[in-house]
Amino acid sequence: MTLPPTPCLVLDLDALERNIARMGAYAAARGLALRPHAKTHKSRMIAGLQARVGAVGICCATLHEAEQLAGAAPSILLTSPVVTPDKFARIAAFVAGGVDLAVVVDHPNSVPALAAALPSGGRLRVLVDVDPGGGRTGVARAQDAVALASAIAAHDQLTYGGIQHYCGSDQHIPALADRRSAITARNAKLAETIAALSASGLTPQVVTGGGTGTHGIDAEAGLLTELQCGSYIFMDQDYGACELGGAAPFEQALTVHATVVSANHPGFVTLDAGIKAIASDAGSPRVLAGAHPDSRYAFKGDEFGQLDLPDGAERPAIGSRIVLMPSHCDPTVNLHGAYHLMRSGVPEGLWPAQGRGYGGDI
Amino acid sequence: MTLPPTPCLVLDLDALERNIARMGAYAAARGLALRPHAKTHKSRMIAGLQARVGAVGICCATLHEAEQLAGAAPSILLTSPVVTPDKFARIAAFVAGGVDLAVVVDHPNSVPALAAALPSGGRLRVLVDVDPGGGRTGVARAQDAVALASAIAAHDQLTYGGIQHYCGSDQHIPALADRRSAITARNAKLAETIAALSASGLTPQVVTGGGTGTHGIDAEAGLLTELQCGSYIFMDQDYGACELGGAAPFEQALTVHATVVSANHPGFVTLDAGIKAIASDAGSPRVLAGAHPDSRYAFKGDEFGQLDLPDGAERPAIGSRIVLMPSHCDPTVNLHGAYHLMRSGVPEGLWPAQGRGYGGDI
Secondary structure (H helix, E strand, O other), X not given: OOOOOOOEEEEEHHHHHHHHHHHHHHHHHOOOEEOXXXXXXXXXXXHHHHHHOOOOOEEEOOXXXXXXXXXXXXXXXXXXXXXXHHHHHHHHHHHHHOOOEEEEXXXXXXXXXXXHHOOOOOOEEEEEEEOOOOOOOOEOOHHHHHHHHXXXXXXXOEEEEEEEEOOHHHOOOOOHHHHHHHHHHHHHHHHHHHHHHHHOOOOOOOEXXXXXXXXXXXXXXXXXXXXXXXXXXXXXXXXXXXXXXXXXXXXXXXXXXXXXXXXXXXXXXXXXXXXXXXXXXXXXXXXEEOOOOOOEEEEOOOXXXXXXXXXXXXXXXXXXXXXXXXXXXXXXXXHHOEEEEEEOOEEEEEEEOOOOOOOOOO | OOOOOOOEEEEEHHHHHHHHHHHHHHHHHOOOEXXXXXXXXXXXXXXXXXXXXXXXXXXXXXXXXXXXXXXXXOOEEEOOOOOOHHHHHHHXXXXXXXXXXXXXXXXXXXXXXXXXXXXXXXXXXXXXXXXXXXXXXXXXXXXXXXXXXXXXXXXXXXXXXXXXXXXXXXXXXXXXXXXXXXXXXXXHHHHHHHHHHHHOOOOOOOEEEOOOOOHXXXXXXXXXXXXXXXXXXXXXXXXXXXXXXXXXXOOOOXXXXXXXXXXXXXXXXXXXXXXXXXXXXXXXXXXXXXXXXXXXXXXXXXXXEEEEOXXXXXXOOOOOEEEEEOOOHHHHHHXXXXXXXXXXXXXXXXXXXXXXXXXXXX
């Protein structure tokens, strides 16, 4: 098998498998359920690998991901609130089809609307989304969590499944001590919310949340029962720069391969991978192979990147291959939609990322 | 037909058709060939509309785009240099299949390598890519252009097709006068290159370049024979902020629809469209409908955006639809891969963007 044409997303299967095993063992040793977030990979094959190494199921961020990955793991938690009738109907189709899907709500109107969409006799597990303070989604106050949990528990087609508490913005705080401080502050409110629920006879059986950046802190804190980590399977420059703790270190399993397509200047060359091939929201990728390690990549439009070489470094030849580490893995995967697989540098085929896109738009 | 589920890319067909007609008429009136860049839309249907209104063909940025859009327009120019044997073979397949494809080169090694890959007796049209000074792709000096053009013309399977001179980084300079100054400076070197080629009996029959930002300036300057504009069909916030001149004004034809999925705070709501649904490289999208026009969108992760409302503005209800104008159309299209069509607010179906991705990775 020849190397895939560039630009392409390349997945090191050995590193992937070791990362999956490492987090699985870590969660198991601490009695935590592991429900990896599939928004990172959007792949049935990777969800299957995670389920085989002890994951209780997966998380999905979109209904399309859940529809595409249904059956690849024992159960799915849809971590984003759904609020419109078209999507209530799509959730009802999971119930009708016997797929173990759970959803989150953060608004009282959603409870009766969701229930009304269900097929007669069908049951749906619903968790209360609790805002850790970032204001993205979730109920803001403990009393709102109690009211929502009560409404869920009171409905004969809904099962109260616990709460979600995801501290997204804290995952990437570089220093472990700073991240611990941030989570400790948020956990005070989480503990209060759990206590308020318990006082109302609504003790959450599942408290789901956490990510690659906080999983060690969350495990120590002991409030979460289930971890939603996603990026640990691939790693990226952003998480690579964080002191992770917990089950870390993880290996860099995901790279983008690019080709030198123009080399008409002494100090730099142009690559065939730009912002349509590498997510740019968290900065430039780092050079892992193919050029001097101190070479610097800069985005140069949709289709191109510029590789600036340090003084005296050999200029990579036109046509040569450069291996780049993305700064942010999830949106980079989203640009490609499939993985070119490698084991010890030898190509092993391709896995599609079936959950890419939003449904009608793929 | 109901409105498509969010987040989704929505294309106003009336505005699209008027934009296409307007640029077509402008180029025709000035005796310029129009070869719109399909990297913007990646769609066979849109390429077909452009060809029907006078385009001589389309440009493609990747071989995959060219493979997917082959036949949708009379001819294709691949505007990025190709330098590796796997891609030379894919170019040869166009020649073997009788598709009118032209390519650009910017390195002397590419001429014999390209020619060697061609099927026996097959001919390929090759243009010299001339660097306007941005250092992205193209030969840096007039004498290099002459050497490359001579090598192309000397080969019995290659046709010397002229030169490409694309000033990518100048397209988005906000003020028309500043953009004119930048292009005028670059054109001095272009004129010198054309003169050097002519002195060697290699007068370029085609001088292709230009974009939505400079098409009026390019038409006035009179050096280009062919315009490569792409974004004029959709427009975006970035080009909307530029004083375009030429055939402008163009209408905003492309939007992203999002839904309010969380509304638990007085001054803001959360939308279901983040950096996986709207390109973030050129800043935040603008609110066109569904909320107070002074509301401000801020990216809030891969799947979410926050809509901050001005003081006293009514908060859009949970479940309501917000219409957003992307800041950068090309990479936003690349995130979705298909268009939900509308005419006067009524859905009219869906067009895929067949050229999305890079081939094996879709």
